[in-house]
Amino acid sequence: MTAKMTMAQAINSALRDAMTADESVVVFGEDVGPLGGVFRVTEGLTHDFGEDRCFDTPLAESGIVGMAAGMAMNGMRPVVEMQFDAFAYPAFEQVVSHVAKFGNRTRGRLRLPMVIRIPYAGGIGGVEHHCDSSEAYYAHTAGLTVLAPANNTDAYALLRAAIESPDPVVYLEPKRHYFSNEAVDLAAADSTIGRAAVVRNGRDATLIAYGPSVPIALAAAEEAATEGRDLGVVDLRSIVPFDDDTVCEQVKHTGRAVVVAEAPGFASVASEIAARVTEHCFHYLEAPVRRVTGFDIPYPAPKLEHFHLPDTARILDAVDELQWEDAL
Amino acid sequence: MTAKMTMAQAINSALRDAMTADESVVVFGEDVGPLGGVFRVTEGLTHDFGEDRCFDTPLAESGIVGMAAGMAMNGMRPVVEMQFDAFAYPAFEQVVSHVAKFGNRTRGRLRLPMVIRIPYAGGIGGVEHHCDSSEAYYAHTAGLTVLAPANNTDAYALLRAAIESPDPVVYLEPKRHYFSNEAVDLAAADSTIGRAAVVRNGRDATLIAYGPSVPIALAAAEEAATEGRDLGVVDLRSIVPFDDDTVCEQVKHTGRAVVVAEAPGFASVASEIAARVTEHCFHYLEAPVRRVTGFDIPYPAPKLEHFHLPDTARILDAVDELQWEDAL
Amino acid sequence: MSSDQRDAASATMRVLDEAGDLADGADRPDADGLLAGYRQLVHGRRLNELAGALVRQGRLAVYPSSRGQEACQVACAAALSEGDWLFPTYRDAVAIATRGVDPVEVLSMLKGDWHCGYDAARHRVAPQATPLATQLLHAVGVAHAARLKGEDTVVMALCGDGATSEGDFHEACNFAAVFAAPVVFFVQNNKYAISVPLARQSVAPSLASKAVGYGMPGVRVDGNDLAALSTVLGDAVERGRRGAGPTLVEADTYRVEAHTNADDATRYRTADEVDEWAGRDPLTRVSAYLRGVGVLDDDIEAEFTTDADRMAARVREGLGVDVAPDPGELFAHVYATPTQQLVQQRAALQAEFDVEEAR
Amino acid sequence: MSSDQRDAASATMRVLDEAGDLADGADRPDADGLLAGYRQLVHGRRLNELAGALVRQGRLAVYPSSRGQEACQVACAAALSEGDWLFPTYRDAVAIATRGVDPVEVLSMLKGDWHCGYDAARHRVAPQATPLATQLLHAVGVAHAARLKGEDTVVMALCGDGATSEGDFHEACNFAAVFAAPVVFFVQNNKYAISVPLARQSVAPSLASKAVGYGMPGVRVDGNDLAALSTVLGDAVERGRRGAGPTLVEADTYRVEAHTNADDATRYRTADEVDEWAGRDPLTRVSAYLRGVGVLDDDIEAEFTTDADRMAARVREGLGVDVAPDPGELFAHVYATPTQQLVQQRAALQAEFDVEEAR
């Protein structure tokens, strides 16, 4: 049963289906109640499931995440929304010192099955603090699962999997795709946590991306094809756990790789991918793995963001630098 | 004028000398006043400079960092102490959304010359939350300078430089070395921000380390020498800005490299080093850059920490794996 | 603190009632001062209207309007001396303009040019804060530094009702109280945090009552009553100036428009509620009083309006000038001196342009 | 809330005075209940002493003693029913033991074996929190979840005077009040946060007065008076149980020993001050009263002491058993199922041992 819907609607469906399937799933945060969230992702949930299942809290992110942790200790499965990426930082202490570590601290006796949803990354012309790519902070923190869907089907399926996970999940929603319409077959959707997807096969080089960078990587591959270069694209979907097998199989096959991500590159997830792919595939590599990332700067003001964000041209430039002359 | 002193004393001297040289330098935090800090790093400052120059605050890290930011806006040079690495997390929002970005936000009209001192990393048998290696969070955040001294001379000189810097600095003090006695020549000490040090020359491979991992890397090199392998050691000192020139010169020279760091390896500073060294030195490398890091786990309880921390054996194992057979 | 003082934090101080008559027991406000304030109200209202129009015309991306809160905006800026500091939020453009910053510079942020369009240091107006309550701590720092330097600076720190729930609000109030820092915490309780009503934010008798737990005075004032606001904020500033420490002031007001133009307020509140508050307009109250005492007439009113129109025209023109963004700026301000890495990244970006141009 | 209620937050509730006499206007406490409490006080004191000795003997790495605060420790645990939850800090080992957790398990954390030695879920005692005030939010979450599930669970959430300055304290109190969550916030005001005295923490009339700003009742109680504590905490628990929401209770007490054995308290406070508080010992007060009313005599006292000694011997023995740490545990609990990466890392670590053994 395929239906056209936006990513916001796909996520909304995942929340609804999870709430229907499991009474212990509760949704809360800032403006997620009657308003339905500033991106309308929680639209109608309070109306349909009642105030106890979907509700607004006082305006305090540490409070939201900390309360969610407590509710998870007491048998519920909270799904909380941070209104924008940069507004999750006040909750950092709770995330790093508790959410990530509680299961380990208690030798598994108190695991925290909870999901922190974060509208994430840029490309929407937002003012400061509304466009951060903050995945590195979470990916570096042991104990968290970190997911970033790139399309509507995965957005649905990964969120369902996240809510069912016994471990806490940081779920990064590429906000620039909230309103992109796509045909989705919810019934057939099944993304497993920890499994990357080869979204395009290619012989010459592999583009590795996740979240909002996947469509850009695909567009770049499309463009490269017209120039006679055959690029594959891997969509990580799951940043932690990382799917070494799928990624390395592709890279070994092509011998060249470019990592694409919006976040500043320094000490980032892109660094990790480049480092581990190199470690695992060194003797297959014809050229060093290149990173196409945001610059090492604060996210720029709206009129300047297009300078900052990886685009197809920048990806293709990086591909061009993969020492093809050696291949001749 | 060489004198024997501990790292805590070297840092204390740096604070004293900076406070003497510049009236706008103020020191505050939790227990830094009459007690002199839980590590005695601020010993005597309140007594000698008065309550206005070194004082205790209410117990709130976001408050401490946020107030420091305001004082820096108004012409002072605050040096604040976070009592332990993990207790800096409540201040994360202030650090990431303000301290790091204020100069940029105001086009340089309001820079924040402030230093956040963090007793850092493990190896002291501390209970949970007292041994985190949190440098990746800061290093990934554009706008911060991130320093990690490995010896007493650098501890002094880098802190003086940090306090003089027009930019905010996160200054990571390897707490396991606070009480190590060493001869220091304060007058001769001059570490420049952004400059790595080749602390041992070597022909066969380069160990790249910073902070508490440098002495371990040196010990490993010492041990390797007895087995006939000549390892060089680079002490980064400055994680951001990063000294590509010094690091790459060494790696190109040796053709092999191992990065050593205590923090969990995933999406870490070690990942960055491995990725950028590979990018810059690909054709000089005989083997992939190896990382010897903490595991991707929360910092363990005291009796288990020795399993977690990189030691000389683990470093030498990694060196052994640098595909020496290819060199034959 | 006596229980009287604490009860003061829940009663609402008022000078003029909604009809513009003197409230029971209130002292007569200074009519000339009030007239000057009225002029600023007219300007503030005009600025709110202009910005709304510019958004509708696509010239600004977004605008969080302070319509209905202009008395708060004007009073808090007017209470300050030149050497004082103002710490505004995204909603406080009118306060910033009242302080004397060119509205063109204030609004340029919303054009997308840069994160802050005015010179924060020169005007002693911090950049408009987006992360809620975080700027209150900076305000405390500025104030404490001033005290250490022996200056008599006072800092006016603004936030909304929603922001009082954040941990930073608590830490800022407590630090200010413990250090007796000269800060006026001015909470514009406009009843909503985006869609979330006050009842979800707090069940305290008032937001001003939070002052009790910090050991500072808390005052609740009618936020649509310019005369009352001027008195209360003036007193609080004076208190800070003479070294008596911080004050928490809660203004009872209302956000008449949606959170921003992007918000749909009909989803969470009734038109009746909005109408009721629109009837308590801060401008009509002052004009009624001033006309009653014979200080304001149609001519003066017309003069104010003309002035405001002139300001609006000038702002519209100023915002019409589009300067091409300079990509070099991305790297120029991150550090005082760009790192080697940023220099390389700038060069790489430049090279992309060069290639494009060569094409 | 009336101003009377608010003044209650600054007066200090007391049942027995320092000599063990009934305080003015207080109701006679139930002697049998108090005797049972006294037994727990004796045990608590013994546990504090034992842990101190074990630290000196190098068997524990560190111990934050609650000596002088035993009445608080005993009362807060005793106020709870089996289905309730306790959220303790690092200083609350005695409260945890009073709740029935084996002290061997409690102290094993301080041996360095693992981060939490007892089964937090089974005992409904959260792991002892180190990051200050953070656990208060978890307490609110547990309480709110219980309410949603229709359970009558009450949650006792502990913190110190210093921790009230943290943003999380504020957010927890506010969330609890807004959601009417059944939480008792129990602040042991022992006058110091490590070296920092209360005056640097707050200039409010009392810490209990912070309740005003959240719209919940605040009560200040003599923290060395077991009878008063039992009444106040009992009432607060009952209030939560019947759905009337949270209460903030401040206990006026004193940290008689240094922050931990690693601390040197002579650097920041006088011996006189310590002596004065040592004279207000929570045990002597109860024993004097109980002896006065003829419920306690030397025989019973001796029995309690023997019991406590037996407990101490058992704990000493239990802690004497050293289990070799299992490195596999490093990876076992991080996720419900270890990731592929962790499996590999565990194998790498195992390989190191295999090499070592082969040597």
Ligand SMILES: Cc1ncc(C[n+]2csc(CCOP(=O)(O)OP(=O)(O)O)c2C)c(N)n1
């Ligand atoms: C830390 C943080 N969390 C969330 C937001 C998103 N946000 C922007 S405005 C707003 C509501 C603020 O309400 P209030 O403090 O009452 O101020 P008002 O907008 O009514 O002036 C929210 C939730 C933010 N800016 N910062």
Ligand SMILES: Cc1ncc(C[n+]2csc(CCOP(=O)(O)OP(=O)(O)O)c2C)c(N)n1
């Ligand atoms: C967030 C955080 N910051 C700092 C610390 C370090 N620290 C441990 S105990 C303590 C003092 C706490 O004082 P108080 O809350 O009064 O509790 P007490 O120790 O007196 O029982 C400090 C600063 C911490 N544990 N957590």
Ligand SMILES: [Mg+2]
């Ligand atoms: Mg509001």
Ligand SMILES: [Mg+2]
């Ligand atoms: Mg205390």
